[in-house]
Amino acid sequence: MKLIVVLSSLSFLFLLEHYWPLFKGRKHHFKHAFPNLLIAVTNGIVIAVFFSGLTIAVIEWAKVHEFGLLRLVSLPTWMNFVLAFVLFDLWMYLWHVLLHKGPLWRLHRMHHSDTEMDTTTALRFHPIEIVISTTARLAVLPLLGLDLIHLVVYEMCLQPVIFFHHSNWSLPEKIDSILRLFIVTPNMHRVHHSQILKETNSNYSSILSIWDRVFGSFIHRKDVLAIDYGIGYFEGAKWQKFWGMLKIPFVLSLKRRQ
Numbered sequence: 001m002k003l004i005v006v007l008s009s010l011s012f013l014f015l016l017e018h019y020w021p022l023f024k025g026r027k028h029h030f031k032h033a034f035p036n037l038l039i040a041v042t043n044g045i046v047i048a049v050f051f052s053g054l055t056i057a058v059i060e061w062a063k064v065h066e067f068g069l070l071r072l073v074s075l076p077t078w079m080n081f082v083l084a085f086v087l088f089d090l091w092m093y094l095w096h097v098l099l100h101k102g103p104l105w106r107l108h109r110m111h112h113s114d115t116e117m118d119t120t121t122a123l124r125f126h127p128i129e130i131v132i133s134t135t136a137r138l139a140v141l142p143l144l145g146l147d148l149i150h151l152v153v154y155e156m157c158l159q160p161v162i163f164f165h166h167s168n169w170s171l172p173e174k175i176d177s178i179l180r181l182f183i184v185t186p187n188m189h190r191v192h193h194s195q196i197l198k199e200t201n202s203n204y205s206s207i208l209s210i211w212d213r214v215f216g217s218f219i220h221r222k223d224v225l226a227i228d229y230g231i232g233y234f235e236g237a238k239w240q241k242f243w244g245m246l247k248i249p250f251v252l253s254l255k256r257r258q
């Protein structure tokens with residue numbers, strides 16, 4: 001089911017950005033997608049082999065032991081659902097802020113190194129980042145007291161939204177501005193992929209856009225077409241290939257544009 005949601009939303013947004021792109025003149029849409037998709041398959045295997053069973057086990061353990069924040073109060077089912085969704089999305093925001101700090105940034109910068117951000121960039125995460133993020137999630141799930149259905153629904157929403165906000169689809173600003181009152185949109189996330197450090201360290205939200213407003217990390221740019229994507233040091237073609245991407249965390253020093 002998750003695979004169907006992933007593949008259908010990915011292909012739909014890939015087609016939209018192919019025929020109605022914001023940044024025009026990119027000649028290698030398919031070629032650009034290939035290494036990102038290869039990374040996605042690698043990460044998919046890592047998750048399936050090491051984490052799927054563990055995630056279910058941890059959630060079941062918390063359920064049997066009546067453990068977790070959401071189990072402290074008895075709420076109507078729908079309210080429990082909403083609260084689980086909002087709390088988990090808050091965790092995603094906080095974790096993303098942490099990914100921009102210290103050694104975690106080394107891993108996460110692989111996601112930011114894409115010079116031609118599009119739908120497939122949503123799949124471009126270093127496998128070690130995936131392992132660390134999924135491990136951290138194993139601790140958060142029981143602490144929050146999420147049920148499996150809460151996680152499944154959250155992920156079903158997350159996948160299309162992250163494909164959407166990474167896409168190069170030229171959604172009119174008017175529609176984008178209304179949508180970003182609620183969810184993260186392409187014009188909001190484009191700023192996050194800017195080469196300018198202050199902008200990279202903004203707009204961290206995953207689904208609900210409110211977190212950046214609440215925590216003061218929201219930045220809006222009207223001139224989205226002037227945004228320069230990527231990280232200067234990793235602009236070269238070798239860093240955009242599968243093996244180059246995997247090496248990105250291990251490059252020792254580089255200067256960032258302030």
Ligand SMILES: [Zn+2]
Nearest residue numbers: 096100108192
């Ligand atoms: Zn980021």
Ligand SMILES: [Zn+2]
Nearest residue numbers: 111166189193
């Ligand atoms: Zn991104």
